[in-house]
Amino acid sequence: MTSLASRIRTGIRARRSKIKKEFTRRHSLAVRILHWVNFVTVAVMLMSGLQIFNAHPALYWGVSSNFAHPLLSMNAMQDNQGRVEGVTSVGRYTFNTTGLFGWSKGEDGHYTDRGFPRWATLPGSRWLAMGRLWHFFFAWILVVNGCLYVLYGFASGHFRRDLWMTRTDWRRLGHTFVEHLKLKFPRGDEARHYNGLQKLAYLVIIFVVAPTIVLTGLTMSPTMDAGFPWLLWVFHGRQSARTIHFVCAMTLVAFFVVHIAMVILSGLWNNVRSMITGRYALEPARAHTVEEHHE
């Protein structure tokens, strides 16, 4: 397997080569606008969400908080020598997370007890009221932007054309996964379309994670629980809903990390340009590889 550095070098060489590149129009104007609004909104939602989490950095399962048995908690604890450490507990397991979770530097540079660190929350200092203002204001933008995207996706055929999993996509899913692990990305005509792995990731985020995070968010509202008691039934109670909300948020973080990694590894400039101007350059197709002969 070629090293990461050499692959990036190859990428740079390919970009600098004089081969005449072919372009395809990858993203429509609507998708591009919605994408960048979504980017800002999700960043604000995530960071203000962590600020809210920090007001009570513990998660539970069920209708109420069983303070003695959280599923997850982040605390500052004193060890035998009187030193304070950040301790994160997940079920029966505990981890020393000093500097990251439970005990990290506050705005004055001194260590303080807080769930997520200062750089991960909005605002950076401990300020629940402000975190809630950011969160609930941008929640409206998120929902409006999301609804526009879904309407557009169905109306324009974007979902059917670009994201719907074909039989071939399902069949080749394992193969595509292995190719991604080897950092071999589709080229030529193959790169005109999303591959199965990409489609699946986007579909899960758009149709599973996003609706779940909105619904679990609403389940935490006591007024919504009175009007729509089935929410509590679906999510096993308010505290479970809060836990699922958190897990979905962390899933989005994982998606974001992989998304950024893929954007960088498969051609940072080309990808960013395609999301700004719509133009995506097709790298010339590779010579037939051994794997392809096996098909």
Added chain:
Amino acid sequence: MSNIISTRRRRLILGLGAGAGSLLLAGCDQLSNLPQTRRVLSSEQWLTRAVQDTLVSRDALAPEFPRADIAPVFRANGTTDPDNPKYQAMARDGFRDWQLRVDGLVENPKSFSLQEIRSMPAQTQITRQDCVEGWSCIGQWTGPLLRDVLARVIPKPSARYVMFFCADPMDDGRDYYYESIDMRTAVHPQTLLAYALNGEALPIAYGAPVRLRLGLQLGYKMAKYVMHIQLVSSYRPFGRGHGGYWEDQGYTWYAGI
């Protein structure tokens, strides 16, 4: 040559993008300190309130739970022992001298003794209390409906909000805790003046002798140690004008979410 230029340009644009991203986040942090930002962001609550008032009917009830779900230890939050000599004296005396004054925009202002409150028809509910911090506790609350208490004083049509003035001093005695709710919340069939928790006289940590209990909003709205209820047309003249102690610290007046 053109490639070099475009590579430079690409780096510049990507760099600017990354820079703009971090500036944006740092900027959001700084923006938090501007009162204008807080005003704009907190306007969200009126949209949320309007939508929730439309989606959820006036009589929609908070879910009730079986006895088995009652929290073994109900977390007491906020003030748990008011640093107020007058209150402490009343507490030592079992609140025999406690009087709940109900006045303002009413036809028939009246003071209620604890005995009178306790002798009114009461509702007992096992409901969930949600703290703004994120946790929930289930408890059994008993007390008369606020709307029955209000019926005794006959609100005037101009009354739009019910103010609750409390015995617990905040910020080293510079303020007292206070809260306000609208008439829709005041007449909701689960809005209680609770005098008992889990079948026992309300302990001091939970707001003795009487606290407000709401079904559809967060804990900070549920004033403890209630001493005086006043019906008003606007909550602006009170405190710093945001409708409650925590509202004056930047929390939203509408706490349905």
